[in-house]
Amino acid sequence: MPDSNNRDVVEYRAFTLDDIPAGHALSMSVKWRHRADDWRFAARLGRGFAAVDAQGALIGTALAWQFGESAATLGMFIVSPEHQRQGIGRALLDRLIAAHPSRMLLSHVSNEGRHLCEERGFTRIDTIHQHQGAAFQPPLVSLPPGERLRPIGAKDTLRLADLATRATGMDRTKVMPHLLDVASGIALDRDGELIGFALFRRFGDGHVIGPVIAPESPDQSRAKALISYWLALNAGMFVRVDTPLRYGLSAWLEGQGLPLVDTIEQMALNGTPSTDSSLTQFALTSQALW
Template identity: 85%
Template sequence: MPDSSNNDVVEYRAFTLDDIPAAHALSASVKWRHRADDWRLAARLGSGFAAVDQHGQLVGTALAFEFGAQAATLGMFIVSPEHQRRGIGRGLLDRLIAKLGSRMLLIHASNEGKPLCEARGFTRIDTIHQHQGAAFQPPLVSLPPGERLRPIGAKDTPRLAGLASRASGLDRTALMPALLDVASGIALDRDGELIGFALFRRFGDGHVIGPVIAPESPDQSRAKALISYWLALNAGMFVRVDTPLRYGLSSWLEGLGLPLVDTIEQMALNGPPSADATLTQFALTSQALW
């Protein structure tokens, strides 16, 4: 499906596994930390479009990740620096919106991408703070009586998917097994009942903690205990945590030595998602997957 702008001809087609090497190079050109393995995970979980120029070179990508029949997240949006401001991002977004129909759509938009999302009807629902660093000293965080951290077991997967679905408002039934293939997990247990968890996995040139899901508490102690667990085990490693502004963890993360390095707008179309008010997702799985 060709398009033209500024004497350039751009074709849009389905993104394939064969595009991963070029997509990895494209993400590096805009200073994303993604590995080829991160792209492979995204391509395994989602589908979308590639934009190629008249020479067949990949100049743009955009993927969608469907969660049940009612919702999807959008991510892996990149346009090469040499081809920006030529309508390619608009072409990619419009094709994803058309492909997904009336689903509730969720996206994390940069300052540059926000006007385009607003023009397509997306509205802001929160701001995400991206924290990352390697020099941290996590404190020991006390949990309420009867609660403890324990390893995640093989039989926990359905319960983890249920908690993740309730906390996000998205169907995480298919996502959770795929994440557990590439992540380690710690569970929050209350008198034998699994009530929260946090995953830790390789990402880019370091690791990411997320999702982090737990019941809220006045001092956010449960979320802090889950995050501190992984930081204590991985002192000196490069770690990233993406947390919604409204949950108030940013100052605490900065105090641990994970500085705020970026902010991004969380936006929804035909939304927002209907999450369970008794559970909170304190940290994202990723900006593409939420």
């Protein structure tokens, strides 16, 4: 329906897979690093809304990803530079909220979008530090006795989904097979039991390490060992890690050649995730999928 609050006629409709090329062009216009393949991966797992102008050109996007029956994450909020500050972002957010009235909603928000989310009742739950750069050869990190790193196997999928579900407080059963289709993985094993893992996949013009999930230790040694594995294997490549501030990995990542380049807020509506205190997600899958 047309939105009379905008200077130009804007219509809002469901985002479809046919919108991916235009969505990719839109993200390039705001200097996001996403590839068309990154858009395809996100759009096939989620659903959302597109804003189009009177000529039918895509000028805004917003998507959501459902996890189980009670949670959803929101992301891919983009409005073309020529159409910003016209209420389009607000209208897209309102449509996503209305489409998920009974779910806990989680989103990563820039400083520019924080006030808008707070107006809708979102509260801040953490800060995310985005680190990226050319990875250097990291030092070896010792693991506790009985623990080792091993390749992820085909039979590990259900266990990986269980660990991710407990660490995030969201059902990761459906998303995990899709992640494993596009990512390589390393497992943290303790006496034959898989207790943590880290995935590595193409993203933008480089690679991303995440999720990284492990039992917490006083010196974050398990998380550091998992991340170090991928840094050592890909020394000199462009790598990104998004880590929550509260887990204290930022200074260590800086020391590995991954400087802090951005900070965003983690916000929630209708509750916050109930996580297993014995597990920690030290690095995000992505800012959209958490």
